[in-house]
Amino acid sequence: MKPTTLANRTLFVISVIATGAIAGAFVWLLLFVMNLGITFLWEKLPAYFGPYFPLAACVVGGLIIGLFAKRFGPYPEDLNTVMSKVKKEGRYDYHDLGPMSIAALLPLFFGGSIGPEAGLTGAIAGICTWVGDRMKRFGADFQQLTSVGTMAALSAIFTAPLFGFAAPLTGDSPQGEGAQTIELPKTSKVVVYFCAIAGALGAFMGLGALTGGGGLSLPRFTDLHLGTHELAWALPIAAVGAAGGWLYCVFDSVLAQASTKMGDKPVLKAVIAGIVLAVAGIALPFTMFAGETQAEQLGEMWTSLSALTLIATGLVKVFVTPLCIRFGWRGGHFFPVIFAGISLGYGMATLTGVDPVFALCASTAALMGAVMRKPLMTVLLLFMCFPVKALVILLPAAALGAIIPLPKFAQANEKSQQPQQARP
Structure with missing residues (x-):
């Protein structure tokens, strides 16, 4: 050389x-x-x-x-x-x-x-x-x-x-x-x-x-228990997570079309998103923000909340996130969508009595799999909050979410989306 x-x-x-x-x-x-x-x-x-x-x-x-x-x-x-x-x-x-x-x-x-x-x-x-x-x-x-x-x-x-x-x-x-x-x-x-x-x-x-500051990370869930009770509930919990991911994709498509029909009105759109976000946040406080700090707080108090509140929080979260993004509060969706899966998981753990970390793995992986449509990349991303040994749950759940078919209008919206150019 x-x-x-x-x-x-x-x-x-x-x-x-x-x-x-x-x-x-x-x-x-x-x-x-x-x-x-x-x-x-x-x-x-x-x-x-x-x-x-x-x-x-x-x-x-x-x-x-x-x-x-x-x-x-x-x-x-x-x-x-x-x-x-x-x-x-x-x-x-x-x-x-x-x-x-x-x-x-x-x-x-x-x-x-x-x-x-x-x-x-x-x-x-x-x-x-x-x-x-x-x-x-x-x-x-x-x-x-x-x-x-x-x-x-x-x-x-x-x-x-x-x-x-x-x-x-x-x-x-x-x-x-x-x-x-x-x-x-x-x-x-x-x-x-x-x-x-x-x-x-x-x-x-x-x-x-x-x-001592400046970071942004979800909590680590390491105390995973896998028993016969958990295995019996694996598919229903993953199905709930996949349904949440399916809803996210549908909401995203509908809100994208609504935003397009409203035309170039950035102030009106952003104010509408702000009002809806605030109402959701007053009713269900954990539906606001990216979700990393909220996931830690939820982990400390989820047992004091009802299953209905936890599941409603997750489902509302998958609505307000695409609303924010499509109506001008622009940003990413990974952190809030992961939080939605965590909230759904805690809700299902409350309902079924399964190990909470197992429920979080199944619901979050299925939800993210439905949104990302790439099971392996979903698992690699979720290793930031779940242990490697959770692979036996994460990968099947992510695959389940990824194979759930989307409605035709949602598929068409995904294929037709063109990158938006920022004005010079």
Whole structure:
């Protein structure tokens, strides 16, 4: 190997690790800011406004979100759109990183039933594209930094290395028109993504350990018990979870069509979503927010709630999440959908008396399988909150959810959805 080539390869590996670290640090920073905003808005102010504070906060939030979208465009783009652009074009536009980051935080501040992964991933992809553009003179390898950083960000957001590791290896390399890309051998890809993910998780977890905050993770459920009673109830509990995932897909399709028919009215849509979210939150408080903190709180008090309340919370959650996303409170759906599965699982555990962690595994995997339609990726994602030994429950339940057929109009909506372009 020529000295110049060796130097470029060495520089590339160092850049990959640094890119992963930057991605992890940026994820931590935005989550830290998110937590500060939520703490101020939802722990300090309610004392001055009484029990109907959610209505005031969500209406004001809808106005701000709608006006921001009217001024800057429909940011952030959803996770699938970001990933699609990165894979097809090998890059992601970085000219509006400021508005993109603010738009990702606003719905989270005001209690939106969305996750932060869409906005965070888009911002990271833009940053990595900017870095890659300035280092491409060192070789075509550096144009892969966008893909590398995006997957590293996913690993940091979900604290699920296997999910972030598998995602980039499941598709083709970016093939942007006129792009100078190279086809790395699979072994090289493994090394590259391993380095990026290590850098991302190292920075993310290191900053969290130093400051004691900034993270976003669901609780870990490890005390899994599997007996004959659990096996007898496995299919009914998974069926309930799959039904929740089916409902999510139907609601998402219906609300997408409703949003399209309303036309370009970002303020009105965001206010409507805010009102519905607030009413749901007043009746069932756990239906608000992304769900990671709420899952921990629910784990401490679920035995004091009725099965009806727990199941209703999960079902309402799968409605308000697509409502938020389709009506302008843009963000991801992974965290709130996982929370919906957890709430359904606790409800079924209350009804049947099965081991609660078993019920959570079966219901959550089936619900996520129905939404993601990829059982293996569902399982890799859910390893962030369930132990590896739960694979014997997670995989069959996720497969059950994935094979439940959707109505034709929902299938047509999925196929016809085109990535929304943010206005320049």
